[in-house]
Amino acid sequence: MRLDQFVSQASGIPRSETPKLIRAGRVSVNGVALRKASTHIDPTAQVLFDAEPLSLPGSIYLMLHKPAGVISATEDPSHRTVLDLIDHPHRHTLHVVGRLDKDTTGLLLITNDGEWSHRLMSPKHHIPKTYLASLAEPLTQSAAQQLRDGVQLHGEKHLTQPATVEVLPEQQVRITIHEGKYHQVKRMFAAVGNRVVALHRESIGGLQLDPQLAEGEWRVLDGFVL
Template structure:
């Protein structure tokens, strides 16, 4: 790992600030003064800042109730991002697990564990994701059956994978997908002649959005929640 990356992740400061401290000679690795931020250090290196030992944080897992109007990114020059909602001492070490469209609300996960986020989002793992869609028109059973079997999306060659679809009152429907194509939920309902007016993600795998978590707020994900099994494939 680069020394500036280690200092940034250990302290929660931006990497640019960590680089300044290293150049100023305030960081030592295994007792040696190092002034080049790009210097690589080993996993067992003892790093100090102003004489005090620093170490990498453990794995961080965060659940955010994403509001509409913010983008799923760590930074954006023109828009407020989900990271602006997370006041965490190691915020600069975190990344967003997947993404939600700017106008989509609901469950969003943030972590510093790259392996975990890859397992959740990689298409080969088929982790299910459940959404509550508010539609322009009531969803009829024939259209729901099309969605369950797979539909042809505009610009795509094959059909979507089978989805679990539940018709709800008040022009709503709950849909569970095992893939993540661009704007997929909206495009699927468009393929059966309907339009999504609001979209809310409720679940990723076995991890459900905490119903007590207010919009725009976050909390740590419990270790017992992290290891929940995915939804059974029998739902599809």
């Protein structure tokens, strides 16, 4: 593991700022001051920053109720990101698991566990994701059946995997998919001649969005494994 990566993850200091701290001799590894940020170290080594011990934080799992108007990214020069909503000491080590469109609300997971997020988003694991969609027009029975059977998305070679579709009052539909194609839910409804006017993710796998979380709020998932 690179020294600057270790210092950033262990301290919560942005990685872009750690090289100058290392060059200043403020970081030592096993009693030796190292001044090269790219030096590779054993993560179990004794690392001191200003004579105070540093240790990696371990796996972090967060649940966020994403509001509309923020983007699913770690940083952006012109838009507010979901990480701007997270007040966590190791915020700069975190990344977003998958993404939700800027105008989509609901459950978003954030972590520092790269292997876990890859496994969660990999299509081969078929993790179900459930959305509540508000539509421009009522969904017909035939259109609902098309979604259940799989539809052809524009630009795609294969049909979507079968979806679970529950038609609700007031032109709402609860839909569960097992893939994660770009704008998939919106494109699926477009493929059957309808349009999504609002979209909200309710769950991923067996994890439901905490109803106590208001939009923009988050909480830690202790010992969480999905």
